[in-house]
Amino acid sequence: MSLIAELVGTAVFAASGASAAVGKRLDLFGVVVIGSICALGGGALRDLLIDAKPLVLSDWRYLLVAVIAALVVFRFHPALSRVRTMMLVLDAAGLALFTVIGTLKGLDFGFAVYAACIVGVLSGIGGGILRDVLVQEIPAVLREDFYALAAAIGAVMVGVGARWESQIGHWTLMLSAIGVIFVVRLVAIRYRWEAPKPKS
Secondary structure: OHHHHHHHHHHHHHHHHHHHHHHOOOOHHHHHHHHHHHHHHHHHHHHHHOOOOOHHHHOHHHHHHHHHHHHHHHHHHHHOOOHHHHHHHHHHHHHHHHHHHHHHHHHHOOOOHHHHHHHHHHHHHHHHHHHHHHOOOOOHHHHOHHHHHHHHHHHHHHHHHHHHHHHHOHHHHHHHHHHHHHHHHHHHHHHOOOOOOOOO
């Protein structure tokens, strides 16, 4: 089931990256490349941190899912009236999925809770950072305080809740943390939650 969750996260982040590329009027190749890098970057960073072979190099399904998701966005984006809104929602979903999966993988590899949370957060924000850099945007994590913070909240939920996983249930814990990250991120976008910035 974790494979299904990872493939869903891959597809969601690929769609997010592809949407950003479409918004920048890139061609088909550019949309597929940005979508694939966005989808696979966070997972590759996570695997390097836990000293595991990146899944994208050992399982062709991840790249295939990323490419298909990017192609779908490229083909049907005219039917999506608000690409920017769609990108934000997809990015929030990808952030939630990859943060939770990354934290669980860190715990599975024997990392301490705090270290697993760091792995999870970096796994969640890695793809988005690569996407924003490639489309020449300031990474969301540097300008939107409740991007990494939302991921951190969910990662801590997983890290702490894993001690009672047998009572809570694996999927209950996983889906609860995903839901919290997703909701916090969208509420932060809706109400523009942010820390103070320097006065101009």
